[in-house]
Amino acid sequence: MREAKNVFIGFGKAAKTLAFKLAKAGESVIMIEGSDQMYGGTCINIACIPSKLLYTLSMEPVVGTKQRNYHQAILNKRGLIGSLRTKNLHKIADLPAVAVLTGWAKFTDDHTLMVSYANGTSEQVRGERIFINTGAKAITPTIPGLSDSKFMVTSTEMLDQAHLPKQLVIIGGGYIGLEFATTYAQFGAQVTVLDKQKQFMSRDEREVAQAVHAQFDQAGIQVVQDVAVTQVTDAGPHAVINASVAGKPATFTADMILVATGRAANIKNLGLENTTIKTTARGIAVDDHLRTSAENVWAMGDVRGGAQFTYISLDDYRIVYDQLLGEGKRSLQEQEVVPHTVFLNPPLSTIGLNEEQVKAQGINYRVAKIPAAAMPKAHILGNSAGYLKALVGAENQILGATLFCVEAYEVINLISLAMHQHLPYQVLRDQIFAHPTMSEALNDLFETLA
Ligand SMILES: Cc1cc2nc3c(=O)[nH]c(=O)nc-3n(C[C@H](O)[C@H](O)[C@H](O)COP(=O)(O)OP(=O)(O)OC[C@H]3O[C@@H](n4cnc5c(N)ncnc54)[C@H](O)[C@@H]3O)c2cc1C
Numbered sequence: 001m002r003e004a005k006n007v008f009i010g011f012g013k014a015a016k017t018l019a020f021k022l023a024k025a026g027e028s029v030i031m032i033e034g035s036d037q038m039y040g041g042t043c044i045n046i047a048c049i050p051s052k053l054l055y056t057l058s059m060e061p062v063v064g065t066k067q068r069n070y071h072q073a074i075l076n077k078r079g080l081i082g083s084l085r086t087k088n089l090h091k092i093a094d095l096p097a098v099a100v101l102t103g104w105a106k107f108t109d110d111h112t113l114m115v116s117y118a119n120g121t122s123e124q125v126r127g128e129r130i131f132i133n134t135g136a137k138a139i140t141p142t143i144p145g146l147s148d149s150k151f152m153v154t155s156t157e158m159l160d161q162a163h164l165p166k167q168l169v170i171i172g173g174g175y176i177g178l179e180f181a182t183t184y185a186q187f188g189a190q191v192t193v194l195d196k197q198k199q200f201m202s203r204d205e206r207e208v209a210q211a212v213h214a215q216f217d218q219a220g221i222q223v224v225q226d227v228a229v230t231q232v233t234d235a236g237p238h239a240v241i242n243a244s245v246a247g248k249p250a251t252f253t254a255d256m257i258l259v260a261t262g263r264a265a266n267i268k269n270l271g272l273e274n275t276t277i278k279t280t281a282r283g284i285a286v287d288d289h290l291r292t293s294a295e296n297v298w299a300m301g302d303v304r305g306g307a308q309f310t311y312i313s314l315d316d317y318r319i320v321y322d323q324l325l326g327e328g329k330r331s332l333q334e335q336e337v338v339p340h341t342v343f344l345n346p347p348l349s350t351i352g353l354n355e356e357q358v359k360a361q362g363i364n365y366r367v368a369k370i371p372a373a374a375m376p377k378a379h380i381l382g383n384s385a386g387y388l389k390a391l392v393g394a395e396n397q398i399l400g401a402t403l404f405c406v407e408a409y410e411v412i413n414l415i416s417l418a419m420h421q422h423l424p425y426q427v428l429r430d431q432i433f434a435h436p437t438m439s440e441a442l443n444d445l446f447e448t449l450a
């Protein structure tokens with residue numbers, strides 16, 4: 001039996017970061033990853049990095065034309081992902097105290113795993129501590145004909161399609177649905193998004209949902225709400241999608257159907273029934289320090305059923321590392337207010353409360369708002385659509401922000417920093433920022449409260 005002080009199941013963001021630090025501190029580490037195509041985890045191989053590379057390339061016309069070179073973009077993506085995967089593997093595997101095993105792990109008891117390899121062999125691995133970082137995978141709704149359709153893909157397959165679809169139908173209008181709609185429409189596909197919610201972007205305030213909807217209209221992306229897809233049938237070169245839209249029958253055709261209806265924690269086939277580890281409806285049950293109900297086992301990242309973001313998984317590493325080799329103070333509390341970005345064009349970044357939520361909670365607030373067009377940098381970048389908005393409370397504290405503008409994903413981090421450091425809005429209003437940048441919009445934004 002192989003043994004190590006620290007055994008990781010899944011090569012995710014939290015696991016690889018914690019494994020590296022523990023190995024550097026001289027502790028023995030076994031990293032178990034099921035697939036040789038997934039060293040480094042979901043983010044670099046099949047999620048954030050490939051999707052944001054394609055998003056970026058979908059905005060770059062081939063020199064001298066208005067066309068985007070989809071095929072070249074896929075080749076670039078494969079090159080980048082391949083090199084990141086190799087780099088991620090070696091960063092861990094080359095450390096003397098680390099063994100990387102490429103096989104699927106299953107608990108046989110709280111301390112022991114059975115690892116099954118592609119060649120049919122298996123071996124037992126025992127860990128003094130075990131860290132579960134197995135991520136999540138796409139949920140495919142049970143719709144007759146959907147799983148059997150040769151046109152159906154999840155984001156994983158979509159990100160590696162050699163050919164651009166002509167008619168792309170996306171089931172689900174959440175993060176993946178809206179981001180992929182943006183990217184593939186920019187490459188030239190005709191895109192329709194079907195979402196079951198009555199309202200477009202039901203988790204966001206109406207003001208920004210309407211602004212995004214207007215951008216989608218301009219980009220030629222069709223969004224349909226209140227949809228129940230009832231049947232998918234392959235018919236020669238395309239699929240026919242039967243649905244009810246607000247109770248009325250409707251039909252859509254597609255040569256690719258992207259299912260983007262959420263992702264569920266990877267807890268099946270982990271052998272949890274052989275352990276004292278408890279689960280919830282969303283994943284592995286953990287306390288505020290990511291300890292499971294088994295005293296030697298932790299769960300980090302998507303598998304614990306919280307918010308599914310790479311930076312949350314990274315922060316989970318900080319919580320566990322602080323317990324093992326630090327002061328043990330860090331907990332899930334630091335994750336309560338975090339920025340989010342939906343990579344649209346322009347991107348949408350939010351943090352904290354929006355105006356509808358502030359009103360509903362009866363909080364005393366003021367609104368700062370400016371159009372993106374007020375910023376020279378937006379014009380330099382050729383996209384002056386959208387706006388920046390922030391809410392400020394009675395103590396001059398920032399309650400939240402909604403940035404729907406170019407480079408919103410960078411600027412939101414400054415607001416996040418100010419909120420976490422409990423800085424009054426005047427700090428951002430009076431801060432000297434480099435020029436011309438979108439960050440300097442924060443001077444103008446908060447100046448509107450004077
Ligand atoms: C298309 C897409 C785009 C996204 N874009 C963003 C974004 O822009 N920004 C952002 O912050 N988040 C984004 N996310 C979410 C983000 O990718 C995830 O939240 C993050 O990657 C989760 O990481 P993790 O640490 O939980 O584990 P993962 O990185 O998911 O790693 C889990 C690993 O465990 C392995 N594994 C599973 N079961 C076993 C087993 N039994 N034995 C051995 N190995 C096993 C898997 O093969 C996998 O490699 C995106 C997600 C998707 C799908």
Ligand SMILES: NC(=O)c1ccc[n+]([C@@H]2O[C@H](COP(=O)([O-])OP(=O)(O)OC[C@H]3O[C@@H](n4cnc5c(N)ncnc54)[C@H](O)[C@@H]3O)[C@@H](O)[C@H]2O)c1
Pocket residue numbers: 141171172173174175176177179194195196197227228229260261262263307308309341342343
């Ligand atoms: N930029 C980012 O940070 C980023 C990008 C992509 C993904 N992610 C992460 O990955 C997670 C998964 O993304 P996702 O888009 O799959 O999930 P999601 O939860 O963001 O959105 C799912 C959408 O599907 C809809 N839906 C569910 N079942 C449906 C059905 N049967 N028919 C029609 N619509 C249906 C829901 O109403 C919802 O709008 C996200 O929640 C996010 O945490 C993050």
